[in-house]
Amino acid sequence: MTSQPAARTAAPSPTTVGSASASQPADDRPVALITGGSGDIGAAAIERLLLDGYRIAATYHRNADRAAALQRRLDPNGDRLTFYRLDLVPRNVREAAARTDGGAADDQDDDVEAVVAAAVSRFGRLDALVHCAAIIDTTPLWQATAAQIDTVLHAGITAPLLLVRAAASLTTQPSLVSEDPPHETRRGSLRSVVVVTSVAERFIGPDSAAYHASKAALAAITRYLACHLAPGIRVNAVAPGAIDSGPNAADPHWPRRMLSARIPAARPGTPADVADAIAYLVSPHAAYVTGHTLYVDGGLSASLTPPPARARSATADERNASR
Numbered sequence: 001m002t003s004q005p006a007a008r009t010a011a012p013s014p015t016t017v018g019s020a021s022a023s024q025p026a027d028d029r030p031v032a033l034i035t036g037g038s039g040d041i042g043a044a045a046i047e048r049l050l051l052d053g054y055r056i057a058a059t060y061h062r063n064a065d066r067a068a069a070l071q072r073r074l075d076p077n078g079d080r081l082t083f084y085r086l087d088l089v090p091r092n093v094r095e096a097a098a099r100t101d102g103g104a105a106d107d108q109d110d111d112v113e114a115v116v117a118a119a120v121s122r123f124g125r126l127d128a129l130v131h132c133a134a135i136i137d138t139t140p141l142w143q144a145t146a147a148q149i150d151t152v153l154h155a156g157i158t159a160p161l162l163l164v165r166a167a168a169s170l171t172t173q174p175s176l177v178s179e180d181p182p183h184e185t186r187r188g189s190l191r192s193v194v195v196v197t198s199v200a201e202r203f204i205g206p207d208s209a210a211y212h213a214s215k216a217a218l219a220a221i222t223r224y225l226a227c228h229l230a231p232g233i234r235v236n237a238v239a240p241g242a243i244d245s246g247p248n249a250a251d252p253h254w255p256r257r258m259l260s261a262r263i264p265a266a267r268p269g270t271p272a273d274v275a276d277a278i279a280y281l282v283s284p285h286a287a288y289v290t291g292h293t294l295y296v297d298g299g300l301s302a303s304l305t306p307p308p309a310r311a312r313s314a315t316a317d318e319r320n321a322s323r
């Protein structure tokens, strides 16, 4: 697949896998945009939301083969699923990182707003945004350059902010993004946002400081946007724990048995466990849930939470002194 610059106009044409035709005839089925659709959790979310009746615009970054394989398996005609290439990191940030690494920056000029516009143009509406993509980074702080840190923070914080803003403003009445309630939404406009954070937003794990910071920021962004986009758009987060996916699944040394012994559910999670939580949060079953982070971790974080300090019993001397 060749790289193409994504246009910045109202009807951009980012690189796609599958059907990329212009607006389709009227179709009442809801539409979800899923970033990181070539990843394990994103792919599970695609499968699950297709089952729930959604049409899906999904993104991949480097793994065009996985996107193409999913397209062939799930929707070979491209009626209900279209992939777009997206890099959450803009070219200037990539180039700065490449200069310090001594590598070469990919010349694609991706743009999160362009992908949102392309999805809306392709399907004619956008009901849900599911942000799964992230740079999963484990660089120790003392080895990370400032440019590398910026890259992780941009992908984890700035990009989702731009994504949500683009999705909300492209699909809703202008009043929705203004300061003044009451907000209005129109049919086919964005109703629900789910971002994938991590238990790393609260607990310290093997990932980098920048990754932890980005997930904690995304949890704060979730609460902020839930308030500012209410009542038209619900915004929630799913925080996976130790999931047998992504870099973990690819690592033969990932300590599955040790984790199974520590996780109350006695196993690592699966991408489908996370996808089920995403499907719930975008659905009308979660109509009264917003600003919430749903931990999908088999009880791992509950087991890590220290019990409240027990009130110290007064010593005999203290009891005597108080008489």
Ligand SMILES: NC(=O)c1ccc[n+]([C@@H]2O[C@H](COP(=O)([O-])OP(=O)(O)OC[C@H]3O[C@@H](n4cnc5c(N)ncnc54)[C@H](OP(=O)(O)O)[C@@H]3O)[C@@H](O)[C@H]2O)c1
Residues within 6 Å of the ligand: 035, 036, 037, 038, 039, 040, 041, 042, 059, 060, 061, 062, 063, 064, 086, 087, 088, 089, 131, 132, 133, 134, 135, 136, 155, 196, 197, 198, 199, 239, 240, 241, 242, 243, 244, 245, 246, 247, 248
């Ligand atoms: N696995 C876990 O245990 C775990 C735990 C907590 C939270 N999470 C979160 O769950 C989400 C999905 O993770 P996963 O386990 O499914 O990992 P994964 O299989 O490695 O998926 C990562 C996804 O992010 C995309 N991506 C990476 N860099 C990108 C960039 N610069 N621009 C755009 N997209 C980019 C990848 O695209 P390509 O593959 O096409 O390059 C891929 O689709 C992430 O937000 C992660 O932080 C995972």
